[in-house]
Structures are given as C-alpha cells and as structure tokens.
Amino acid sequence: MVMQFSQKDPRWALLAFPFTLGTYGCFIVALSCLTGKTPDNLLKLLLAKDCFNDKGELINAKAAFVLGFKRYQWLVPNTQIVAPIICETDFYAPEFPKHFFVALPNGQIIDPLTGLQCKNKYNIVSQRLFV
Numbered sequence: 195m196v197m198q199f200s201q202k203d204p205r206w207a208l209l210a211f212p213f214t215l216g217t218y219g220c221f222i223v224a225l226s227c228l229t230g231k232t233p234d235n236l237l238k239l240l241l242a243k244d245c246f247n248d249k250g251e252l253i254n255a256k257a258a259f260v261l262g263f264k265r266y267q268w269l270v271p272n273t274q275i276v277a278p279i280i281c282e283t284d285f286y287a288p289e290f291p292k293h294f295f296v297a298l299p300n301g302q303i304i305d306p307l308t309g310l311q312c313k314n315k316y317n318i319v320s321q322r323l324f325v
Contacts (some may be wrong), residue, residue, distance in 0.1 A: 196278045196296060197227050200309025206234040211241060212250045221252060221294040223306035224280045228296065228324055229261055258324055269321040275299050279323050283316035297321070 201207060201223040207216030215222060215233055222240070226233040240246065245257045258266035269279070281297045295316065296304040303314045 195230075196298065196304060197230050198304050198309050198311060199223050199226050199233055199306065201233065201306045203233070203309065206232070206237070209234055209237055211237055211246060218290075220292075220306040221280065223309075224294045224296050224304070225252075225257070225261075225324070227304050227306075228278055228280070254322065261324070263324045265323070265325040267323050269323055271318050271320055273321055275321075277323075277325075279321050281316070281318045282320040282322070284319050285316045 201215050201219040207214060209215050211222070213219070215237065219233065222237055223233045226236045229236060231239070240252065240257055240260065243260045245253050245260055247253055255266050275297050276299055278296050278298050280294055283293050283295070284291065286293050293316070295306060297314065297318070298304070301314065302311050303316070304311050
C-alpha cells in the first residue's frame with residue numbers, strides 16, 4: 195500500500211538536508227510514500243547512512259540499497275506505469291526546476307505538495323523505479 199504524505203506537514207516541513215522538506219523535499223516525501231516511513235524518519239535514516247552528495251542531492255542507488263530495494267533504475271518518460279513509481283515534472287519551472295510525485299497504475303498520483311491522491315496534471319519528464 196502506498197502512503198500519502200505532504201512535504202508541507204508541520205511535523206517535518208522545516209527539517210533541513212540542507213534544504214527544508216517543505217521547500218525542496220518532494221522526492222524524499224515521494225520516497226516516503228513508497229516505503230511507508232514518515233518523511234522525518236526517512237530523512238534521518240538517509241542522512242545517517244550518508245545517502246546525499248555534497249550538493250544535498252539524494253544518491254538514488256545508495257538510498258535504494260539502504261531501503262532494501264532490489265533495484266533502482268531510470269525509465270524512459272511515459273513508460274507504462276504498472277507499479278507505483280516516482281515521476282519528475284517541470285510544471286513549476288523556472289522557480290522550481292524539478293518536482294517529484296508518485297504515479298500510480300490507476301492513472302492517479304500522490305502529490306507531495308498536498309499529500310493527496312488526485313488525477314495527474316503534470317507533464318512527466320522522467321520516471322524512477324524502485325523495486
């Protein structure tokens with residue numbers, strides 16, 4: 195089951211990595227939705243396991259290993275979605291060049307901005323599969 199979390203939730207919105215989850219935490223929150231770990235606990239685990247590079251970007255392959263996923267891979271944009279995956283959009287560019295969300299096989303998404311499941315309104319520019 196995929197969980198629904200919002201990066202704006204006051205329980206973790208101000209946590210920094212070096213950016214706050216509330217501002218730039220959509221990927222971490224999307225990953226939280228897939229793992230079932232709350233964003234604050236997931237961030238603490240990823241920080242403790244040194245899963246970020248010097249720019250504060252998540253090292254996806256390392257995070258996948260730490261979280262017990264068997265595989266991590268990039269997919270060609272708009273690959274048919276048969277399992278929940280993390281997708282990237284440029285919808286909010288240029289202010290926010292990237293935004294990540296969880297796409298579901300039923301055509302719905304879980305958007306970390308709201309934490310709600312809804313119809314996809316975003317153009318997908320990349321997809322990331324954690325298996």
